Amino acid sequence: MSAGGFDPFRPPMIGSRIWEETMTAAEWCCQCTGQCGRPHAKTNGRCGTLHGTAHRLAVVAADPLATLAEAVTATERLALCESCDAGRRRAAQHTHTTTAAAHAQPELIDLTGDRAA
Ligand SMILES: [Zn+2]
Ligand SMILES: [Zn+2]
Structure with missing residues (x-):
């Protein structure tokens, strides 16, 4: 085990008070509700x-693309197990890439709609 560097699984990384508050709010249970890409159907949609x-x-910060350091100042935090955190980061990066690709295409949805006279 190396000293130094962030360890998101331990209180010192994020400040023990914030860490404990987040964990207590989460009831010491992974808060993933599908962000990792898995449905968690066996456990009612939550990990x-x-x-x-x-x-x-x-x-971790609720924003999957936020760095660990940013999680300290994030307004929204989540308690996540290792596999869900890894999964949602993968998913977020994937979405990020596909969203960028989608932006290259013209908007197909007509939002003007038709007004009833
Ligand atoms: Zn989980
Ligand atoms: Zn999950």
């Missing part, structure tokens, strides 16, 4: 992984 010895939850 349900509890913070413990087998799984440790990370306190």
